[in-house]
Amino acid sequence: xxxxxxxxxxxxxxxxxxxxxxxxxxxxxxxxxxxxxxxxxxxxxxxxxxxxxxxxxxxxxxxxxxxxxxxxxxxxxxxxxxxxxxxxxxxxxxxxxxxxxxxxxxxxxxxxxxxxxxxxxxxxxxxxxxxxxxxxxxxxxxxxxxxxxxxxxxxxxxxxxxxxxxxxxxxxxxxxxxxxxxxxxxxxxxxxxxxxxxxxxxxxxxxxxxxxxxxxxxxxxxxxxxxxxxxxxxxxxxxxxxxxxxxxxx
Amino acid sequence: xxxxxxxxxxxxxxxxxxxxxxxxxxxxxxxxxxxxxxxxxxxxxxxxxxxxxxxxxxxxxxxxxxxxxxxxxxxxxxxxxxxxxxxxxxxxxxxxxxxxxxxxxxxxxxxxxxxxxxxxxxxxxxxxxxxxxxxxxxxxxxxxxxxxxxxxxxxxxxxxxxxxxxxxxxxxxxxxxxxxxxxxxxxxxxxxxxxxxxxxxxxxxxxxxxxxxxxxxxxxxxxxxxxxxxxxxxxxxxxxxxxxxxxxxxxxxxxxxxxxxxxxxxxxxxxxxxxxxxxxxxxxxxxxxxxxxxxxxxxxxxxxxxxxxxxxxxxxxxxxxxxxxxxxxxxxxxxxxxxxxxxxxxxxxxxxxxxxxxxxxxxxxxxxxxxxxxxxxxxxxxxxxxxxxxxxxxxxxxxxxxxxxxxxxxxxxxxxxxxxxxxxxxxxxxxxxxxxxxxxxxxxxxxxxxxxxxxxxxxxxxxxxxxxxxxxxxxxxxxxxxxxxxxxxxxxxxxxxxxxxxxxxxxxxxxxxxxxxxxxxxxxxxxxxxxxxxxxxxxxxxxxxxxxxxxxxxxxxxxxxxxxxxxxxxxxxxxxxxxxxxxxxxxxxxxxxx
Numbered sequence: 125x126x127x128x129x130x131x132x133x134x135x136x137x138x139x140x141x142x143x144x145x146x147x148x149x150x151x152x153x154x155x156x157x158x159x160x161x162x163x164x165x166x167x168x169x170x171x172x173x174x175x176x177x178x179x180x181x182x183x184x185x186x187x188x189x190x191x192x193x194x195x196x197x198x199x200x201x202x203x204x205x206x207x208x209x210x211x212x213x214x215x216x217x218x219x220x221x222x223x224x225x226x227x228x229x230x231x232x233x234x235x236x237x238x239x240x241x242x243x244x245x246x247x248x249x250x251x252x253x254x255x256x257x258x259x260x261x262x263x264x265x266x267x268x269x270x271x272x273x274x275x276x277x278x279x280x281x282x283x284x285x286x287x288x289x290x291x292x293x294x295x296x297x298x299x300x301x302x303x304x305x306x307x308x309x310x311x312x313x314x315x316x317x318x319x320x321x322x323x324x325x326x327x328x329x330x331x332x333x334x335x336x337x338x339x340x341x342x343x344x345x346x347x348x349x350x351x352x353x354x355x356x357x358x359x360x361x362x363x364x365x366x367x368x369x370x371x372x373x374x
Numbered sequence: 375x376x377x378x379x380x381x382x383x384x385x386x387x388x389x390x391x392x393x394x395x396x397x398x399x400x401x402x403x404x405x406x407x408x409x410x411x412x413x414x415x416x417x418x419x420x421x422x423x424x425x426x427x428x429x430x431x432x433x434x435x436x437x438x439x440x441x442x443x444x445x446x447x448x449x450x451x452x453x454x455x456x457x458x459x460x461x462x463x464x465x466x467x468x469x470x471x472x473x474x475x476x477x478x479x480x481x482x483x484x485x486x487x488x489x490x491x492x493x494x495x496x497x498x499x500x501x502x503x504x505x506x507x508x509x510x511x512x513x514x515x516x517x518x519x520x521x522x523x524x525x526x527x528x529x530x531x532x533x534x535x536x537x538x539x540x541x542x543x544x545x546x547x548x549x550x551x552x553x554x555x556x557x558x559x560x561x562x563x564x565x566x567x568x569x570x571x572x573x574x575x576x577x578x579x580x581x582x583x584x585x586x587x588x589x590x591x592x593x594x595x596x597x598x599x600x601x602x603x604x605x606x607x608x609x610x611x612x613x614x615x616x617x618x619x620x621x622x623x624x625x626x627x628x629x630x631x632x633x634x635x636x637x638x639x640x641x642x643x644x645x646x647x648x649x650x651x652x653x654x655x656x657x658x659x660x661x662x663x664x665x666x667x668x669x670x671x672x673x674x675x676x677x678x679x680x681x682x683x684x685x686x687x688x689x690x691x692x693x694x695x696x697x698x699x700x701x702x703x704x705x706x707x708x709x710x711x712x713x714x715x716x717x718x719x720x721x722x723x724x725x726x727x728x729x730x731x732x733x734x735x736x737x738x739x740x741x742x743x744x745x746x747x748x749x750x751x752x753x754x755x756x757x758x759x760x761x762x763x764x765x766x767x768x769x770x771x772x773x774x775x776x777x778x779x780x781x782x783x784x785x786x787x788x789x790x791x792x793x794x795x796x797x798x799x800x801x802x803x804x805x806x807x808x809x810x811x812x813x814x815x816x817x818x819x820x821x822x823x824x825x826x827x828x829x830x831x832x833x834x835x836x837x838x839x840x841x842x843x844x845x846x847x848x849x850x851x852x853x854x855x856x857x858x859x860x861x862x863x864x865x866x867x868x869x870x871x872x873x874x875x876x877x878x879x880x881x882x883x884x885x886x887x888x889x890x891x892x893x894x895x896x897x898x899x900x901x902x903x904x905x906x907x908x909x910x911x912x913x914x915x916x917x918x919x920x921x922x923x924x925x926x927x928x929x930x931x932x933x934x935x936x937x938x939x940x941x942x943x944x945x946x947x948x949x950x951x952x953x954x955x956x957x958x959x960x961x962x963x964x965x966x967x968x
Contacts, residue, residue: 172721173721173865173907174864174865174866174907175865175866176865176866176867176905176906176907177866179904179905186904186905188907191721210901210904210905213897213898213901214866214867214901214905217866217867217870217871217874218866218870220870220874221866221869221870251874251894252874252877252941254870254873254877276863276869285424291424291426291427292426293426294424294426294427294429294430295430295716296426296429296430296432296433296434296440297433297434297863298433298434298435298436298699298716298861298862298863299858299859299860299861299862299863299869299872299873300858300861300863300869300870300872300873301863302863302869305426305429305430305433306426307424307425307426308425309411309412309414309415309425310411311411
């Protein structure tokens with residue numbers, strides 16, 4: 125609410141979006157059913173702005189909408205030709221940085237990277253692939269870590285630290301060698317205290333953290349983003365309180 | 375690993391503070407030359423923090439090794455000025471003489487030889503760091519001497535002092551470098567006029583930050599002073615990482631009192647009791663002398679309690695040593711590093727003046743800014759405002775290197791032309807000058823009348839000269855590699871974009887480029903400029919865009935076709951197989967060029 129008691133709002137691509145004090149642009153937009161592409165943002169965590177896929181334009185400045193505080197009267201663009209091209213290139217960068225083979229990936233249809241790419245009409249990577257060497261960690265009896273697909277969103281890091289209170293995951297390295305590590309001297313997931321009921325198990329937007337034995341329980345073709353494009357599911361990502369993995373699975 | 379007792383002693387020395395993690399890791403590494411997994415586990419336990427966080431920090435900084443690194447870590451500075459002075463040949467000679475492969479620790483664990491980003495010795499390059507200690511002016515003889523000392527297992531502390539001798543090379547001084555300030559004079563002047571009048575003097579001087587961005591110092595101090603918090607902090611940014619810059623090295627060598635004086639004046643104005651000097655790891659050799667200066671100032675009553683007899687004026691300074699990360703020159707990344715974390719720039723706002731070190735109001739200024747502030751406190755803002763140009767008051771200390779007779783330190787009032795500097799340093803047949811390092815501007819001979827000033831060519835101090843014999847493409851290529859190596863990796867456009875740019879440049883370097891590749895450079899550059907998280911990403915493509923605009927033929931003669939050439943190199947893909955089989959004959963190669 126503004127001082128005059130009117131609901132505060134901003135313009136997003138010409139539409140009026142109301143917001144509550146403290147909300148960022150993406151939070152208010154998603155709550156109102158307006159989709160802005162995003163990957164490292166999650167409705168239950170404090171946004172940190174690393175993937176830049178939610179980049180928008182405000183008063184000629186380009187900013188990440190997940191860390192931008194909404195202000196009354198602000199004019200926000202998210203769908204100009206220029207921004208759309210930038211969103212595409214950012215997503216293509218994430219594809220060429222890792223090793224992504226959608227047809228053989230068990231997350232196909234549930235993967236946000238794939239869903240965002242379809243939604244942005246991305247037909248090829250366009251950029252040269254980096255083909256990194258990232259061995260998988262299959263040490264844990266119930267969980268597989270498929271690092272080839274990691275987009276470094278840090279959601280598992282945040283979930284494990286903030287909700288699970290375990291710090292199973294962290295990032296190490298720098299620049300293009302930045303990578304996900306686990307909290308064990310051996311470097312093996314089996315030697316951490318992760319549990320399948322952890323919040324960290326359910327926040328991965330791609331197919332890195334996988335529960336073994338259940339990959340194809342829902343057939344490809346009937347999965348979340350097979351049913352409806354990600355842009356039609358904006359409200360699913362509206363801000364909400366953190367729930368633990370435990371609560372969800374019971 | 376180091377014994378538990380050794381590690382415990384290090385942690386105890388820092389009172390078990392998690393903010394000291396980087397300092398603790400640096401010291402723990404000195405035990406064995408690297409940080410074995412068990413050492414990280416032990417430190418995590420002693421500091422009561424997750425092991426993964428300790429490993430994450432250790433893995434971020436170039437000078438910390440989490441893979442076995444050898445008793446001697448030899449890093450050749452790889453700035454373009456080192457290249458021009460022949461560092462590649464010296465590195466090869468060194469590796470051959472020790473039977474080492476670059477980038478790989480020798481089988482016997484004796485040595486690791488590799489390159490590192492500019493070490494701030496461009497006026498006396500090529501240079502190297504051995505276990506963190508700088509050795510400048512490398513020649514074949516000096517490189518052989520180092521190799522022999524390593525072969526004979528001589529501890530670095532017993533090496534001849536002549537190897538580590540570093541020159542100041544001051545060739546032109548003005549009011550800052552000429553100032554002979556009696557220690558305490560500026561503090562006493564500030565104390566006499568009071569914090570508000572001192573702040574007013576800083577504001578009236580129109581002093582702007584010397585780190586490159588040129589933010590008004592008075593406004594920064596005022597915002598910090600007015601910000602509420604439990605503690606206020608003063609931080610001196612001596613993480614001079616911009617390739618081609620070395621003026622802070624000289625200021626800290628010869629004018630340390632002036633730097634600390636400026637920090638103390640700032641503390642007096644903003645109400646801080648604690649200060650930090652963030653010293654880049656490459657300047658390890660300055661740590662002990664600077665600590666001596668601090669100790670002397672403490673015993674002279676210029677630090678500590680009731681400074682200069684002012685009841686209640688309490689302030690002290692700690693030195694924090696970096697460990698090889700250019701990004702920590704960005705003030706919020708520097709603060710993260712000071713807190714013992716990976717040096718990732720923060721989301722701003724809030725800015726450090728309100729939420730800095732430990733989320734408290736913090737003033738971060740460049741070394742040279744503090745020097746100027748001390749002089750202003752002593753001589754007044756109007757005096758200072760009378761020097762330089764309208765929007766750039768005072769003087770600028772330049773680090774001149776490259777193709778000139780007298781590389782070194784030159785101080786000029788703002789407004790000096792590039793031509794004047796070139797004349798003074800004895801540069802001839804100059805083709806281009808890189809102003810303010812890779813993140814700055816590259817200008818050609820038609821622009822030498824331009825002026826060093828915020829109105830025209832703003833600079834953090836680097837001034838690299840390239841004569842007509844140089845291939846400007848090589849210059850740009852060196853800078854592109856630099857940014858790819860120094861990207862912190864936080865945001866997608868910079869992490870992936872700087873590496874993709876590097877790959878495109880390498881492709882052009884091999885003569886395999888096409889118009890398509892130039893278009894990719896423009897496309898990636900636009901994205902880096904608009905979508906990156908911080909200034910590193912925003913400026914990472916400057917060297918490419920500047921040089922393509924001014925020296926396009928340097929690129930075009932590297933294009934194989936005007937349409938498209940694949941990046942995939944069929945013969946190059948056999949390289950690993952050749953290395954494994956030890957073959958390099960014609961039969962082990964594919965002809966792909968016909």
